[in-house]
Amino acid sequence: MENRIEWYLEYEIQYNRPGLLGDISSLLGMLSINIVTINGVEDSRRGMLLLCNSEDQINRLKSILDTMDTIRVTKLRLPKLRDRLAVRHGRYIHSDIDDKKTFRFVRGELGLLVDFMAELYKKEGHKLIGIRGMPRVGKTESIVAASVCANKRWLFVSSTLLKQTVRSQLIKDEYDQENLFIIDGIVSTRRANEKHWQLIREVMRIPSTKVVEHPDIFVQQTEYSLDDFDYIIELRSNEEEEITYESQVKPGFSEDDGFSMFDF
Structure with a gap:
Protein backbone atom coordinates (compact mmCIF):
# COMPACT_ATOMS: atom_id res chain seq x y z
CA MET A 1 0.00 0.00 0.00
CA VAL A 87 -5.75 27.06 6.35
CA ARG A 88 -5.69 26.94 10.15
CA HIS A 89 -6.17 30.70 10.65
CA GLY A 90 -7.88 31.78 7.45
CA ARG A 91 -5.16 34.27 6.50
CA TYR A 92 -1.69 34.24 5.04
CA ILE A 93 1.54 35.23 6.73
CA HIS A 94 3.00 38.15 4.79
CA SER A 95 6.69 38.14 3.94
CA ASP A 96 8.87 40.98 2.70
CA ILE A 97 9.01 41.16 -1.10
CA ASP A 98 12.76 41.78 -1.13
CA ASP A 99 13.76 39.72 1.92
CA LYS A 100 11.98 36.39 2.02
CA LYS A 101 13.13 35.59 5.58
CA THR A 102 11.28 38.63 6.99
CA PHE A 103 7.65 38.06 8.05
CA ARG A 104 5.22 40.82 9.01
CA PHE A 105 2.39 40.75 11.52
CA VAL A 106 0.07 43.28 13.15
CA ARG A 107 -1.22 43.10 16.71
CA GLY A 108 -4.55 41.72 15.56
CA GLU A 109 -2.70 38.65 14.25
CA LEU A 110 -1.07 37.60 17.54
CA GLY A 111 -2.72 34.18 17.39
CA LEU A 112 -1.23 33.57 13.96
CA LEU A 113 2.16 34.90 15.10
CA VAL A 114 2.24 32.65 18.17
CA ASP A 115 1.31 29.62 16.07
CA PHE A 116 3.99 30.49 13.50
CA MET A 117 6.73 30.88 16.09
CA ALA A 118 5.67 27.70 17.89
CA GLU A 119 6.11 25.74 14.67
CA LEU A 120 9.58 27.26 14.22
CA TYR A 121 10.50 26.33 17.80
CA LYS A 122 9.55 22.69 17.20
CA LYS A 123 12.20 22.32 14.50
CA GLU A 124 15.38 20.76 15.84
CA GLY A 125 18.80 22.38 15.76
CA HIS A 126 20.13 25.91 15.75
CA LYS A 127 17.74 28.68 14.74
CA LEU A 128 18.28 32.39 15.26
CA ILE A 129 15.08 34.43 15.16
CA GLY A 130 14.92 38.21 15.39
CA ILE A 131 11.77 40.15 16.28
CA ARG A 132 11.30 43.88 15.67
CA GLY A 133 8.61 46.08 17.12
CA MET A 134 7.78 49.14 19.19
CA PRO A 135 7.39 48.95 22.99
CA ARG A 136 4.29 47.23 24.40
CA VAL A 137 3.22 45.76 21.07
CA GLY A 138 3.41 42.19 22.40
CA LYS A 139 6.85 40.92 21.35
CA THR A 140 7.99 39.22 24.55
CA GLU A 141 4.51 37.94 25.39
CA SER A 142 4.24 36.32 21.95
CA ILE A 143 7.68 34.71 22.32
CA VAL A 144 6.71 33.20 25.67
CA ALA A 145 3.24 32.12 24.52
CA ALA A 146 4.78 30.34 21.52
CA SER A 147 7.19 28.58 23.90
CA VAL A 148 4.22 27.25 25.85
CA CYS A 149 2.52 26.07 22.66
CA ALA A 150 5.71 24.32 21.54
CA ASN A 151 6.20 22.80 25.02
CA LYS A 152 9.60 24.49 25.33
CA ARG A 153 11.23 25.85 28.47
CA TRP A 154 12.20 29.48 27.93
CA LEU A 155 15.15 31.27 29.55
CA PHE A 156 15.78 35.02 29.60
CA VAL A 157 19.42 35.81 28.94
CA SER A 158 18.44 39.49 28.96
CA SER A 159 14.96 40.92 29.27
CA THR A 160 12.69 43.78 30.33
CA LEU A 161 9.52 41.71 30.81
CA LEU A 162 9.30 41.90 34.60
CA LYS A 163 12.37 43.99 35.41
CA GLN A 164 15.45 44.65 33.41
CA THR A 165 17.63 41.60 33.71
CA VAL A 166 21.03 40.57 32.45
CA ARG A 167 22.52 37.17 33.15
CA SER A 168 26.19 36.30 33.21
CA GLN A 169 25.87 32.57 33.96
CA LEU A 170 23.54 29.64 33.44
CA ILE A 171 23.26 26.64 35.72
CA LYS A 172 24.05 23.21 34.30
CA ASP A 173 20.58 22.06 33.21
CA GLU A 174 19.86 25.41 31.53
CA TYR A 175 22.34 24.58 28.77
CA ASP A 176 19.90 21.96 27.47
CA GLN A 177 19.49 22.30 23.69
CA GLU A 178 15.74 21.78 24.10
CA ASN A 179 15.50 25.13 25.89
CA LEU A 180 14.57 28.39 24.19
CA PHE A 181 16.89 31.34 24.86
CA ILE A 182 15.52 34.89 24.77
CA ILE A 183 17.79 37.93 24.38
CA ASP A 184 16.80 41.59 24.44
CA GLY A 185 19.14 43.25 21.95
CA ILE A 186 18.84 46.71 23.49
CA VAL A 187 19.54 45.55 27.05
CA SER A 188 22.45 43.34 26.01
CA THR A 189 24.23 45.90 23.83
CA ARG A 190 23.63 48.98 26.02
CA ARG A 191 23.92 47.64 29.54
CA ALA A 192 25.80 44.35 29.66
CA ASN A 193 29.34 43.55 30.74
CA GLU A 194 31.88 41.17 29.21
CA LYS A 195 30.69 38.23 31.33
CA HIS A 196 27.25 38.61 29.81
CA TRP A 197 28.73 38.61 26.29
CA GLN A 198 30.71 35.48 27.07
CA LEU A 199 27.43 33.85 28.05
CA ILE A 200 25.75 35.01 24.83
CA ARG A 201 28.58 33.47 22.79
CA GLU A 202 28.12 30.21 24.71
CA VAL A 203 24.37 30.30 24.09
CA MET A 204 24.91 30.96 20.38
CA ARG A 205 26.95 27.75 20.14
CA ILE A 206 24.13 25.64 21.61
CA PRO A 207 22.20 23.86 18.80
CA SER A 208 18.86 25.30 19.91
CA THR A 209 16.47 28.14 19.17
CA LYS A 210 17.48 31.68 20.13
CA VAL A 211 15.11 34.65 19.85
CA VAL A 212 16.57 38.18 19.82
CA GLU A 213 14.33 41.18 20.36
CA HIS A 214 15.58 44.29 18.53
CA PRO A 215 18.03 42.42 16.26
CA ASP A 216 19.10 45.65 14.50
CA ILE A 217 20.49 47.04 17.77
CA PHE A 218 21.94 43.66 18.72
CA VAL A 219 24.15 43.51 15.61
CA GLN A 220 25.40 47.11 15.83
CA GLN A 221 28.02 46.43 18.48
CA THR A 222 28.58 42.69 18.10
CA GLU A 223 30.30 40.26 15.78
CA TYR A 224 26.90 39.06 14.58
CA SER A 225 25.06 40.39 11.53
CA LEU A 226 21.50 40.22 10.22
CA ASP A 227 22.71 37.58 7.76
CA ASP A 228 23.17 35.25 10.74
CA PHE A 229 19.42 35.32 11.41
CA ASP A 230 17.26 32.56 9.94
CA TYR A 231 14.01 34.50 10.40
CA ILE A 232 13.14 38.14 11.09
CA ILE A 233 9.67 38.88 12.45
CA GLU A 234 8.15 42.38 12.46
CA LEU A 235 5.23 43.09 14.79
CA ARG A 236 3.30 46.35 14.50
CA SER A 237 0.22 47.81 16.17
CA ASN A 238 -1.14 48.49 12.67
CA GLU A 239 0.10 48.20 9.11
CA GLU A 240 1.09 51.89 8.92
CA GLU A 241 3.24 51.92 12.06
CA GLU A 242 6.94 52.61 11.54
CA ILE A 243 9.40 50.70 13.72
CA THR A 244 11.99 53.16 15.09
CA TYR A 245 14.50 53.01 17.91
CA GLU A 246 14.81 56.68 18.94
CA SER A 247 12.31 56.30 21.77
CA GLN A 248 13.62 52.88 22.79
CA VAL A 249 17.35 53.62 23.02
CA LYS A 250 18.15 56.59 25.21
CA PRO A 251 21.80 57.74 25.17
CA GLY A 252 23.68 58.15 28.39
CA PHE A 253 21.61 56.00 30.71
CA SER A 254 23.31 54.15 33.53
CA GLU A 255 22.68 51.18 35.75
CA ASP A 256 21.16 53.45 38.39
CA ASP A 257 17.88 54.25 36.60
CA GLY A 258 15.84 51.27 37.75
CA PHE A 259 18.17 48.63 36.37
CA SER A 260 18.81 45.34 38.17
CA MET A 261 21.77 43.12 37.33
CA PHE A 262 21.38 39.42 38.06
CA ASP A 263 24.43 37.17 38.25
CA PHE A 264 23.58 33.48 38.56
Whole structure:
Protein backbone atom coordinates (compact mmCIF):
# COMPACT_ATOMS: atom_id res chain seq x y z
CA MET A 1 0.00 0.00 0.00
CA GLU A 2 1.36 3.41 -0.98
CA ASN A 3 2.00 6.07 1.63
CA ARG A 4 -0.62 8.76 1.51
CA ILE A 5 0.68 12.24 0.64
CA GLU A 6 -0.61 15.64 1.72
CA TRP A 7 -1.00 18.41 -0.85
CA TYR A 8 -2.05 22.03 -0.59
CA LEU A 9 -4.62 23.37 -3.04
CA GLU A 10 -5.46 27.06 -3.17
CA TYR A 11 -7.77 28.65 -5.70
CA GLU A 12 -9.21 32.08 -6.35
CA ILE A 13 -12.95 32.27 -6.98
CA GLN A 14 -13.68 33.97 -10.30
CA TYR A 15 -17.46 33.51 -10.14
CA ASN A 16 -18.97 32.53 -6.80
CA ARG A 17 -22.06 30.66 -7.88
CA PRO A 18 -24.11 28.45 -5.53
CA GLY A 19 -22.82 24.89 -5.29
CA LEU A 20 -19.25 25.68 -6.39
CA LEU A 21 -17.63 24.13 -3.30
CA GLY A 22 -19.91 21.10 -3.63
CA ASP A 23 -18.78 20.57 -7.23
CA ILE A 24 -15.12 20.70 -6.23
CA SER A 25 -15.72 18.37 -3.28
CA SER A 26 -17.49 15.90 -5.57
CA LEU A 27 -14.59 16.06 -8.03
CA LEU A 28 -12.12 15.29 -5.24
CA GLY A 29 -14.29 12.39 -4.13
CA MET A 30 -14.38 10.91 -7.65
CA LEU A 31 -10.58 11.08 -7.76
CA SER A 32 -10.35 9.41 -4.30
CA ILE A 33 -8.71 12.52 -2.82
CA ASN A 34 -9.68 13.34 0.75
CA ILE A 35 -10.09 16.84 2.16
CA VAL A 36 -8.20 17.13 5.47
CA THR A 37 -8.88 20.83 6.17
CA ILE A 38 -10.56 23.65 4.30
CA ASN A 39 -10.82 27.37 4.98
CA GLY A 40 -11.09 30.71 3.26
CA VAL A 41 -7.78 32.54 2.89
CA GLU A 42 -7.12 36.10 1.71
CA ASP A 43 -10.46 37.52 0.51
CA SER A 44 -11.83 35.46 -2.39
CA ARG A 45 -9.39 32.57 -2.07
CA ARG A 46 -9.98 29.19 -0.52
CA GLY A 47 -7.30 26.80 0.71
CA MET A 48 -7.44 23.05 1.24
CA LEU A 49 -5.14 20.42 2.66
CA LEU A 50 -5.68 17.25 0.62
CA LEU A 51 -4.66 13.64 1.14
CA CYS A 52 -4.11 11.24 -1.75
CA ASN A 53 -2.22 8.10 -2.74
CA SER A 54 -0.23 9.29 -5.73
CA GLU A 55 0.94 12.33 -7.66
CA ASP A 56 -1.01 11.06 -10.65
CA GLN A 57 -4.25 11.87 -8.81
CA ILE A 58 -3.04 15.44 -8.30
CA ASN A 59 -2.06 15.79 -11.98
CA ARG A 60 -5.53 14.64 -13.02
CA LEU A 61 -7.10 17.04 -10.55
CA LYS A 62 -5.10 19.98 -11.88
CA SER A 63 -5.94 19.21 -15.50
CA ILE A 64 -9.66 19.27 -14.66
CA LEU A 65 -9.50 22.38 -12.46
CA ASP A 66 -7.68 24.25 -15.23
CA THR A 67 -10.75 23.82 -17.46
CA MET A 68 -13.09 25.47 -14.92
CA ASP A 69 -13.82 29.14 -15.58
CA THR A 70 -15.31 29.69 -12.09
CA ILE A 71 -11.97 29.32 -10.29
CA ARG A 72 -8.26 29.93 -10.90
CA VAL A 73 -5.76 27.61 -9.23
CA THR A 74 -3.09 29.71 -7.47
CA LYS A 75 -1.21 26.96 -5.60
CA LEU A 76 -1.05 23.19 -5.87
CA ARG A 77 2.01 21.86 -4.08
CA LEU A 78 3.34 19.91 -1.14
CA PRO A 79 2.26 22.02 1.86
CA LYS A 80 4.66 24.51 3.41
CA LEU A 81 4.37 25.82 6.96
CA ARG A 82 2.75 29.02 5.65
CA ASP A 83 0.11 26.94 3.81
CA ARG A 84 -0.82 24.96 6.92
CA LEU A 85 -1.13 28.13 8.98
CA ALA A 86 -3.17 29.86 6.27
CA VAL A 87 -5.75 27.06 6.35
CA ARG A 88 -5.69 26.94 10.15
CA HIS A 89 -6.17 30.70 10.65
CA GLY A 90 -7.88 31.78 7.45
CA ARG A 91 -5.16 34.27 6.50
CA TYR A 92 -1.69 34.24 5.04
CA ILE A 93 1.54 35.23 6.73
CA HIS A 94 3.00 38.15 4.79
CA SER A 95 6.69 38.14 3.94
CA ASP A 96 8.87 40.98 2.70
CA ILE A 97 9.01 41.16 -1.10
CA ASP A 98 12.76 41.78 -1.13
CA ASP A 99 13.76 39.72 1.92
CA LYS A 100 11.98 36.39 2.02
CA LYS A 101 13.13 35.59 5.58
CA THR A 102 11.28 38.63 6.99
CA PHE A 103 7.65 38.06 8.05
CA ARG A 104 5.22 40.82 9.01
CA PHE A 105 2.39 40.75 11.52
CA VAL A 106 0.07 43.28 13.15
CA ARG A 107 -1.22 43.10 16.71
CA GLY A 108 -4.55 41.72 15.56
CA GLU A 109 -2.70 38.65 14.25
CA LEU A 110 -1.07 37.60 17.54
CA GLY A 111 -2.72 34.18 17.39
CA LEU A 112 -1.23 33.57 13.96
CA LEU A 113 2.16 34.90 15.10
CA VAL A 114 2.24 32.65 18.17
CA ASP A 115 1.31 29.62 16.07
CA PHE A 116 3.99 30.49 13.50
CA MET A 117 6.73 30.88 16.09
CA ALA A 118 5.67 27.70 17.89
CA GLU A 119 6.11 25.74 14.67
CA LEU A 120 9.58 27.26 14.22
CA TYR A 121 10.50 26.33 17.80
CA LYS A 122 9.55 22.69 17.20
CA LYS A 123 12.20 22.32 14.50
CA GLU A 124 15.38 20.76 15.84
CA GLY A 125 18.80 22.38 15.76
CA HIS A 126 20.13 25.91 15.75
CA LYS A 127 17.74 28.68 14.74
CA LEU A 128 18.28 32.39 15.26
CA ILE A 129 15.08 34.43 15.16
CA GLY A 130 14.92 38.21 15.39
CA ILE A 131 11.77 40.15 16.28
CA ARG A 132 11.30 43.88 15.67
CA GLY A 133 8.61 46.08 17.12
CA MET A 134 7.78 49.14 19.19
CA PRO A 135 7.39 48.95 22.99
CA ARG A 136 4.29 47.23 24.40
CA VAL A 137 3.22 45.76 21.07
CA GLY A 138 3.41 42.19 22.40
CA LYS A 139 6.85 40.92 21.35
CA THR A 140 7.99 39.22 24.55
CA GLU A 141 4.51 37.94 25.39
CA SER A 142 4.24 36.32 21.95
CA ILE A 143 7.68 34.71 22.32
CA VAL A 144 6.71 33.20 25.67
CA ALA A 145 3.24 32.12 24.52
CA ALA A 146 4.78 30.34 21.52
CA SER A 147 7.19 28.58 23.90
CA VAL A 148 4.22 27.25 25.85
CA CYS A 149 2.52 26.07 22.66
CA ALA A 150 5.71 24.32 21.54
CA ASN A 151 6.20 22.80 25.02
CA LYS A 152 9.60 24.49 25.33
CA ARG A 153 11.23 25.85 28.47
CA TRP A 154 12.20 29.48 27.93
CA LEU A 155 15.15 31.27 29.55
CA PHE A 156 15.78 35.02 29.60
CA VAL A 157 19.42 35.81 28.94
CA SER A 158 18.44 39.49 28.96
CA SER A 159 14.96 40.92 29.27
CA THR A 160 12.69 43.78 30.33
CA LEU A 161 9.52 41.71 30.81
CA LEU A 162 9.30 41.90 34.60
CA LYS A 163 12.37 43.99 35.41
CA GLN A 164 15.45 44.65 33.41
CA THR A 165 17.63 41.60 33.71
CA VAL A 166 21.03 40.57 32.45
CA ARG A 167 22.52 37.17 33.15
CA SER A 168 26.19 36.30 33.21
CA GLN A 169 25.87 32.57 33.96
CA LEU A 170 23.54 29.64 33.44
CA ILE A 171 23.26 26.64 35.72
CA LYS A 172 24.05 23.21 34.30
CA ASP A 173 20.58 22.06 33.21
CA GLU A 174 19.86 25.41 31.53
CA TYR A 175 22.34 24.58 28.77
CA ASP A 176 19.90 21.96 27.47
CA GLN A 177 19.49 22.30 23.69
CA GLU A 178 15.74 21.78 24.10
CA ASN A 179 15.50 25.13 25.89
CA LEU A 180 14.57 28.39 24.19
CA PHE A 181 16.89 31.34 24.86
CA ILE A 182 15.52 34.89 24.77
CA ILE A 183 17.79 37.93 24.38
CA ASP A 184 16.80 41.59 24.44
CA GLY A 185 19.14 43.25 21.95
CA ILE A 186 18.84 46.71 23.49
CA VAL A 187 19.54 45.55 27.05
CA SER A 188 22.45 43.34 26.01
CA THR A 189 24.23 45.90 23.83
CA ARG A 190 23.63 48.98 26.02
CA ARG A 191 23.92 47.64 29.54
CA ALA A 192 25.80 44.35 29.66
CA ASN A 193 29.34 43.55 30.74
CA GLU A 194 31.88 41.17 29.21
CA LYS A 195 30.69 38.23 31.33
CA HIS A 196 27.25 38.61 29.81
CA TRP A 197 28.73 38.61 26.29
CA GLN A 198 30.71 35.48 27.07
CA LEU A 199 27.43 33.85 28.05
CA ILE A 200 25.75 35.01 24.83
CA ARG A 201 28.58 33.47 22.79
CA GLU A 202 28.12 30.21 24.71
CA VAL A 203 24.37 30.30 24.09
CA MET A 204 24.91 30.96 20.38
CA ARG A 205 26.95 27.75 20.14
CA ILE A 206 24.13 25.64 21.61
CA PRO A 207 22.20 23.86 18.80
CA SER A 208 18.86 25.30 19.91
CA THR A 209 16.47 28.14 19.17
CA LYS A 210 17.48 31.68 20.13
CA VAL A 211 15.11 34.65 19.85
CA VAL A 212 16.57 38.18 19.82
CA GLU A 213 14.33 41.18 20.36
CA HIS A 214 15.58 44.29 18.53
CA PRO A 215 18.03 42.42 16.26
CA ASP A 216 19.10 45.65 14.50
CA ILE A 217 20.49 47.04 17.77
CA PHE A 218 21.94 43.66 18.72
CA VAL A 219 24.15 43.51 15.61
CA GLN A 220 25.40 47.11 15.83
CA GLN A 221 28.02 46.43 18.48
CA THR A 222 28.58 42.69 18.10
CA GLU A 223 30.30 40.26 15.78
CA TYR A 224 26.90 39.06 14.58
CA SER A 225 25.06 40.39 11.53
CA LEU A 226 21.50 40.22 10.22
CA ASP A 227 22.71 37.58 7.76
CA ASP A 228 23.17 35.25 10.74
CA PHE A 229 19.42 35.32 11.41
CA ASP A 230 17.26 32.56 9.94
CA TYR A 231 14.01 34.50 10.40
CA ILE A 232 13.14 38.14 11.09
CA ILE A 233 9.67 38.88 12.45
CA GLU A 234 8.15 42.38 12.46
CA LEU A 235 5.23 43.09 14.79
CA ARG A 236 3.30 46.35 14.50
CA SER A 237 0.22 47.81 16.17
CA ASN A 238 -1.14 48.49 12.67
CA GLU A 239 0.10 48.20 9.11
CA GLU A 240 1.09 51.89 8.92
CA GLU A 241 3.24 51.92 12.06
CA GLU A 242 6.94 52.61 11.54
CA ILE A 243 9.40 50.70 13.72
CA THR A 244 11.99 53.16 15.09
CA TYR A 245 14.50 53.01 17.91
CA GLU A 246 14.81 56.68 18.94
CA SER A 247 12.31 56.30 21.77
CA GLN A 248 13.62 52.88 22.79
CA VAL A 249 17.35 53.62 23.02
CA LYS A 250 18.15 56.59 25.21
CA PRO A 251 21.80 57.74 25.17
CA GLY A 252 23.68 58.15 28.39
CA PHE A 253 21.61 56.00 30.71
CA SER A 254 23.31 54.15 33.53
CA GLU A 255 22.68 51.18 35.75
CA ASP A 256 21.16 53.45 38.39
CA ASP A 257 17.88 54.25 36.60
CA GLY A 258 15.84 51.27 37.75
CA PHE A 259 18.17 48.63 36.37
CA SER A 260 18.81 45.34 38.17
CA MET A 261 21.77 43.12 37.33
CA PHE A 262 21.38 39.42 38.06
CA ASP A 263 24.43 37.17 38.25
CA PHE A 264 23.58 33.48 38.56
